[in-house]
Amino acid sequence: MTSGISATSVGVVTAEKILIDRPLTLACGVVLPSHELMVETYGTLNADKSNALLICHALSGSHHAAGVYGDNEKPGWWDSYIGPGKAMDTNRFFIVSLNNIGSCFGSTGPTTINPESGKPWGAEFPVLRARDWVESQRLLMEHLGIQCWAAVIGGSLGGMQAMRWALEHPDKLANSIVIASSMKLTAQNIAFNELARRAIQSDPDFCDGNYLENNTAPRRGLALARMIGHVTYLSDELMGQKFGRELRSGTFTQGEAAPIEFQIESYLNYQGEKFSGDFDANAYILITKMLDYFDLSREYQNDPVQAFGHANCDFLVVAFSSDWRFSPQRSREITDALIAAGKNVSFAEIDSDQGHDAFLLPNPRYEEVLGNYLSRVADKLEGTA
Amino acid sequence: MNPVASRGQINDSIHSWVKPNSRVLDLGCGDGTLLAQLQKDLHIRGYGLEIDPDSINQCVAKGVNVVEQDLNKGMANFADDSFDTVIMTQALQAMRFPHLVLDEMLRIGTQCVITFPNFGHWKARAYLTLRGRMPVTKQLTYQWYDTPNIHFFTYRDFEALCRERNIKVLRKQFVGEHFLDRQLKNLWPNLFAETAVYHLSK
Numbered sequence: 001m002t003s004g005i006s007a008t009s010v011g012v013v014t015a016e017k018i019l020i021d022r023p024l025t026l027a028c029g030v031v032l033p034s035h036e037l038m039v040e041t042y043g044t045l046n047a048d049k050s051n052a053l054l055i056c057h058a059l060s061g062s063h064h065a066a067g068v069y070g071d072n073e074k075p076g077w078w079d080s081y082i083g084p085g086k087a088m089d090t091n092r093f094f095i096v097s098l099n100n101i102g103s104c105f106g107s108t109g110p111t112t113i114n115p116e117s118g119k120p121w122g123a124e125f126p127v128l129r130a131r132d133w134v135e136s137q138r139l140l141m142e143h144l145g146i147q148c149w150a151a152v153i154g155g156s157l158g159g160m161q162a163m164r165w166a167l168e169h170p171d172k173l174a175n176s177i178v179i180a181s182s183m184k185l186t187a188q189n190i191a192f193n194e195l196a197r198r199a200i201q202s203d204p205d206f207c208d209g210n211y212l213e214n215n216t217a218p219r220r221g222l223a224l225a226r227m228i229g230h231v232t233y234l235s236d237e238l239m240g241q242k243f244g245r246e247l248r249s250g251t252f253t254q255g256e257a258a259p260i261e262f263q264i265e266s267y268l269n270y271q272g273e274k275f276s277g278d279f280d281a282n283a284y285i286l287i288t289k290m291l292d293y294f295d296l297s298r299e300y301q302n303d304p305v306q307a308f309g310h311a312n313c314d315f316l317v318v319a320f321s322s323d324w325r326f327s328p329q330r331s332r333e334i335t336d337a338l339i340a341a342g343k344n345v346s347f348a349e350i351d352s353d354q355g356h357d358a359f360l361l362p363n364p365r366y367e368e369v370l371g372n373y374l375s376r377v378a379d380k381l382e383g384t385a
Numbered sequence: 386m387n388p389v390a391s392r393g394q395i396n397d398s399i400h401s402w403v404k405p406n407s408r409v410l411d412l413g414c415g416d417g418t419l420l421a422q423l424q425k426d427l428h429i430r431g432y433g434l435e436i437d438p439d440s441i442n443q444c445v446a447k448g449v450n451v452v453e454q455d456l457n458k459g460m461a462n463f464a465d466d467s468f469d470t471v472i473m474t475q476a477l478q479a480m481r482f483p484h485l486v487l488d489e490m491l492r493i494g495t496q497c498v499i500t501f502p503n504f505g506h507w508k509a510r511a512y513l514t515l516r517g518r519m520p521v522t523k524q525l526t527y528q529w530y531d532t533p534n535i536h537f538f539t540y541r542d543f544e545a546l547c548r549e550r551n552i553k554v555l556r557k558q559f560v561g562e563h564f565l566d567r568q569l570k571n572l573w574p575n576l577f578a579e580t581a582v583y584h585l586s587k
Contacts, residue, residue, distance in 0.1 A: 340467065365442075
């Protein structure tokens with residue numbers, strides 16, 4: 001382990017590019033003859049391959065969920081919860097984290113080459129549904145020789161995948177952990193996503209999605225999209241505490257003409273700017289649409305109880321009090337439907353002022369609920385419960 | 386007085402009234418001890434409702450289904466007759482509107498099991514009569530100003546409420562630990578029963 005990395009970190013990790021050399025039929029009808037996935041794993045797979053956890057990322061996530069790529073590098077996006085002795089304990093579980101297709105961190109998606117045209121897919125990448133991610137994950141599961149996940153875990157869009165897994169492959173997971181998620185987006189949620197897409201599409205550098213061919217990128221549009229999203233991921237309360245009306249520059253003194261910039265403006269601009277260099281605009285459009293289209297019970301007569309009737313696994317549902325993008329009420333609806341369907345489910349509403357982002361951030365109660373749940377899962381696997 | 390032994394008597398009653406393999410909802414389930422026992426002994430499909438974070442953590446650690454929900458905010462999320470048995474142990478006196486909670490329990494469950502501290506017990510009466518102060522006993526340990534037990538009632542009060550609302554009392558049991566209580570609880574329950582256990586239906 002590299003110096004300066006704490007004992008509860010998985011340490012230095014490396015990602016692997018895995019070729020899934022089998023056709024993947026997407027919900028839209030398009031068949032990808034093969035696809036590539038960037039994958040990281042943490043911990044050790046046990047002899048009967050029963051201790052595997054699948055991590056499902058959300059809108060902007062990647063395969064880099066834990067550990068670091070080297071000294072002074074930023075840890076993975078769920079590092080607070082993955083590591084030795086952490087809620088997702090790498091001493092007990094083998095954890096699989098991938099970058100899903102259609103995203104832009106090295107897995108097949110809008111920025112990779114379409115073998116048919118020899119050019120980047122760009123805006124031509126087929127429309128995706130959450131079930132396509134689940135199907136791709138299932139092919140990865142086969143590739144790894146895993147028969148059944150000990151748990152499939154995800155927050156936000158990740159929770160949607162965890163639920164879809166339970167319905168599509170009831171015998172291939174023992175637990176589904178659904179965090180800060182929803183069975184379908186509300187109109188307000190779709191509205192925010194459309195604002196983000198419109199911001200990207202309005203950037204002259206978007207070039208109808210073919211910006212890569214033109215050696216450019218709609219960075220201003222993508223930055224604005226991220227800024228809109230970011231506001232919705234935080235709570236009013238937290239923004240007030242963190243930034244209030246503090247000024248970054250300028251002054252209100254009469255007679256002074258220097259331009260004023262509030263701290264929140266500076267923060268949002270920084271976040272937008274940073275994101276626009278890390279993420280791909282077409283992937284953002286693709287994945288926000290995936291979120292919009294998701295409706296857990298659409299093909300179950302719009303009845304969530306009937307939908308969950310197909311599940312065989314146990315569920316843990318977690319929500320955060322100040323999350324207004326995926327409000328606790330959405331998680332209560334999931335829980336109620338699971339109870340009505342007679343499934344094992346526990347639900348905790350964690351008190352937090354961090355808004356939707358809370359699912360990524362350290363929080364003692366959240367850590368304990370998740371840790372207790374998974375510890376029991378591990379006890380069962382190890383034959384001590 | 387031995388609270389552990391009396392809890393044992395109460396749980397024995399509940400065990401004999403709950404049907405094996407049935408659906409059970411425990412309102413204010415605490416650390417999930419009762420549901421864990423019912424799961425183990427009777428293979429019930431149980432769910433507990435609870436608001437205390439530590440209790441919720443303990444339920445999760447035990448493998449008891451627990452749902453964070455404030456009973457005072459209603460239980461409209463549960464359909465009529467969606468459970469075989471709805472249980473509430475030692476919590477009715479802490480509800481904002483006990484009569485409405487009782488109605489809800491009987492709407493959601495085919496049958497209900499309720500336990501509550503009988504405020505008519507001689508110790509409580511003696512405390513109030515002799516000391517002139519609100520009783521603080523081993524079972525009711527709080528001071529009047531910080532108690533979560535905001536409604537004190539006797540077993541007779543409870544039966545009057547059941548009559549008023551046409552609730553059927555299927556069975557009842559009285560529990561007391563003191564020597565006197567054990568001898569006399571069935572003769573003069575309102576005086577010698579420390580805890581009352583009721584099995585109800587519509």
